Amino acid sequence: MALSFIKRYSAGAGPYYSLGILLIVLAYLLSAATQDSSALNDLFIIILAISITSILLLIALLGRSIFGLYRDYKIKKSGSKLTIRLVSIFAILILVSTSIVYSFSVHFLHRGIDSWFDVQIEQALDDSLELSRSSFSIRMRTLLRQTRMMANLISELPDEELNHSLRETSRLSGAIEFSLWTLDGQLISTSTENPALISPNKPNDDVFRQLEKKKDYISLDPNDDLLQLRVAVLMQDQEEQFLQALFPVNDRLSTLGHSVQKAYTDYKELNYLRKPLISLFTLTLSMIVLLTLLASIWFSIWLSRRIVQPLQELAEASQAVASGNYNTKLAASGYDEIGFLVRSFNQMTQRLTQSRHATQNSHQKLEQQTHYLTTVLGSLSSGVITIDKKHNLQTANVASNTILQIELHNLLNNNLNSLSTDAPHILPFIQLIEQKISGQKDWQQQVEIQQKKGMQSIMCKGTRLPDHAGWVIVFDDVTTLLQAQRNAAWGEVARRLAHEIKNPLTPIQLSAERLQHKYLPLLAEDQTQTLTKLTNTIVKQVEAMKEMVNDFSDYARSPGLQLQRLSIGDLLREVLSLYQSNPSHHFVLLNSNEEIIVNIDGNRFRQVLHNLLKNAVEASEDAQLHVDIVLSYHAVNIEDHPWLEIIFHDHGPGIPDDMVNNLFEPYATNKVKGTGLGLAIVKKIIEEHDGHVWAENNHDGACITIRLPLEERTID
């Protein structure tokens, strides 16, 4: 409870108010004590207690401030070092100046108080006191002799004349009082000049002790403000009695005696109090100096904090700005240099904020433009890549991945040469670029690369970036375009051939048949055989030519597709059933797990299947191999699109290497018979269905793959 109160009290402004009140009270008491020195006597302890309390309170406040400084320094609070440096300088200045003033003050204090005292004055006072005593002692000796004589005189008188004699003797001697006493203190007779006195002045114990030693007594006694001489002598004949006489001292002498005694006592007292006085003044001075010192140091800490506070705020604000908080704003303080600094800082942060906003806007615009460019590049069907002057890949759009069949996004910042390590099939493409970018001019060239589906023709165009920053390469897959051009050329050739050749064939055949029919009966038997043989040859060759022309016609014409939804499994089984007649031929159909419905032209697709099966059977038979063909179909998902994939695996001799890349070109055949258009027609029909077909060799035969697009809902 008490501890929490102390904590709460010391944490607030209570100590400062308390100290202020104490100092005001102290100042008031000191003022009162200065005006009235007797008040100082009474207030001394209070003043001392308040001073010590103030000093202790000030020490506590100073300790708290110093601890606060130390704590700030330990946690490396901004401005703490500067504050400590300022406080140290202030403290040193205060200590040095206060120490000088204090030492000089103490010195002057000692010298000042010592100067009050003088050896000659002291000696003079001693001498004057001694003189006074001597003066009185002469008179005392005279009075002692006189009293002894009177005592002798009185002792000789009879008892009945004693009172009268005492009065007479007293009157004659000028004494104030004469009294006769026994040594045990009994009054025998008395005579006094003051009738108001009822009883005589009783001798004190010293008188009795002295007389008991058989010695007369004489002393100078103070009597109110005056002095008097007391003489006591033993009676000569009656030793158990003594006579006491009190003699007045002259007023002037009394006054002088008192004056000398007072001066002597005061001086001696003052001299005795010299050391305590110096100690007291030194103590007072030390306390005032200590109070001033502590207050000054405390004030220096307060002042240093006040000076450093704006700088500290500036430092903290600078740190905030350095860490990215540009909205920092300081409260304007005054119109001095620090205030100017604060206002300049605020202007700086304001401009920084504006610049930051401008930069953010620019950055945002740049991002928008980059996004726009990325979107444009991404939506381009052409591949776009950029390489820097060190031939490192910098950017690659989506189309470049599709065209080259390689994830270039994962290979950014790699050197071009290292790209072919991951994808050897693009080596010609890389070599072309490496070769061309060594020059300085823009370039354009076509390059062929081997893809899984066959040779791919890529048209590349290189443009140098500004400031020799690298190259941008734009390339397109022109395989389809070239294929289309070739198809168009072959179609034109086939159409013209069909048109130009087919027309004369029928008259030739008819003429040959008519020639045989007309001249056969007219010829000799040995000649008829020759005629028959020749005309049959003409008819057969014409039939062959007609067949060839029909094939050309089929290849050239492009009738509209009659699309219908068909089950691919049923279609394959239907076509395969036509090939079951030969028991030496082996056909296996690997069905898919699900029923796949495909949108195709049934008749033309049957032609595709027939051409492929016929081609495979003939290839195995030509190589005198057992016909063993495996068909499979299933749905695959490629680049988030469903496809139907049909695979023919013939276990035959395989495709010659020089034909793999142009197997589906017209007249690409190694067979003795046939037009060489079968596989070209296959490819034409598949492409009309937006599909792909390609061939590859396996370890035990050729493998032809057809891929047709599917709608997702066609898979059950």
Place this chain on the structure above:
Amino acid sequence: MDFIMSAYAINKLLRHLGFLLLLVSGHANAESFSVESAQIDPIGNGYVLTAEIKYPLSLRVIEALDNGIPITFQKQFELIGPDSLLGKYWPWKQTLWSIEISNELRYLALTQQYLLIDLDTDYRRYFSSLDDALKSLGEVNNLILPPEYIAEPEGLILRLRSGLNLHALPTPMRPGALISSKWQLTSPWVEAQWH
């Protein structure tokens, strides 16, 4: 003015505290004052106190006295009795009556005598030796106790002690005297014997 008055009140309190300090430190000093005897005798319808106090002054005090510093002695008497409300059931005591007698002793250089002044009555006595003065100072003869409190003396305690009033010293000497054991001469409380 009121403030000064209250300051005096605080001063008085501090004096009492100082006296307490003297009492505490006085126990530790072998040369402190001592109450040699104290007895209460019935006289007529009342009682009187007779006591003897020994004042062995330290050299520091004698030196101050010889240098003209007046020394103030204090004798304190307290009559303590049971509390009127709880006395029968609870041993709680209260001070029924107290008195403080102050005497000043000073040396007169001219007559080479010691002057003993009763500060309450201004009665002055002169002594040619310090011992005589101290002996006279230490005699308490027939101090009349207040009869209103001693109707039934059973259970009453009269105690006394004596010491120096350091606050009466000149200001420069006071701080030194307050902290010096050579000035801490107050006797312990001694209870008087009832006869």
